Amino acid sequence: MQQITGTMNSGVAALTEREKETLRLLVAGHDAKSIASHLGLSVHTINERLRDARRKLEVSSSREAARLLAEREQAAPDSSADKFLGVSGAADPMASAEPAGRRKHRAQRLAWFGGGMLIMSLVIAAVALSSVFGGSVAATQAxxxxxxxxxxxxxxxxxxxxxxxxxxxxxxxxDDSWRSASSLFTSQITAPQWARTIESVRGPLGAVSKRTFQTVTKTDVLPGAPAGAYEVILFRTDFARKPGATETVIMVRDPGGWRVAGYFIR
Incomplete structure (x- = not known):
């Protein structure tokens, strides 16, 4: 077991930031095609990154590689938070216009719930999400x-x-958005915590002028979440101060119908 853990750690350490970025997007519900579209790259380039990541982690499945990275970064959230779903110059139209120092402080941080699923990502103006929810990461079927x-x-x-x-x-x-979310969501974050988190993230973006459906991904397994019926929905959204953002809403089928289990913005 110690040897296996050591191999995984060395494999994760060998990953490039671009390979990690690709695996993180895979964890978030993207596939190779939507990752390519999201980053403005070719599908061939994304597949090359995934192939190199599988080789370094010594696994046969890209989703298994993504799960291993998620487990490793969950074990050390403070060291990985600034890198999670990091914005590349090609993907973020705001990045090239900002000084390097400001880009560094406009880091993306995360709040986990259910042992790994994201509640929220992307903090503008250095607003940090400090709550990290523990638990075991559910293994994706290889x-x-x-x-x-x-x-x-x-x-x-x-x-x-x-x-x-x-x-x-x-x-x-x-408060209404918290009450209407799934039990998985509300059991891991209180209404006041949610209000503080969402206010700090959505407030700086300004009002929404347009929101367009992009894709939906159906799955019954998500890293860090119990087995169930999930839909990962992507929207392209124009905010007053961030046009062309990508919103991801993770929906789960509760006994009372479909409800929100996770939400983040890039």
Missing amino acids: GAAPAVAITAPSASASLEPARAWLALVDGRRW
Whole structure:
């Protein structure tokens, strides 16, 4: 066991930042095609990154490689928070216009719940999310077929509930958005914690002028979450002070219907 752990640690250490970025997006629900679109790269380039990551981590599945990275970074959240879903110059139109020092402080930090799923990412103006929720990371089935991002809105069973929840957030109805979220969400963060977190993240972005559905990915397994029926929905959103952002809403099917289990912005 010690040898296996040592091999994993050395493999993670050998990953480049670009390979880590690609694996983190895979954990967030993207596939190779949507990662390529998100980063402005070719699918061939993304597949090369994933292949190199699999080789370094000595695994046969890209999702297994992503899970191993998520486990490793969860074990040391303070050291990885600034790098999680880091913004590259190609992906972020704001990056090239900012001095390097400001880009460093406009770091993306994270809050975990359920042992690994993201509640929120992207903090502007150096607002840090300090709550890290513990727990065991659920293992993704090594032989499971990769989830596929679908571009047809009709393929999503949870799109309308997701839009309704986002409308609450757009209206700054923090308590209502917390109450309407899934039990998985509300069991891991209190309403006051959520209000502080969402205010610090959404406030600096300004009002939403346009939100367009991009893809939905259906899956029954997500790293750090219990098995269930999930939909990972991506929107391209224009905020007053951040046009062209990507919002990700993770929906889970609760007994009462589809509800929000996670949300983050890039």
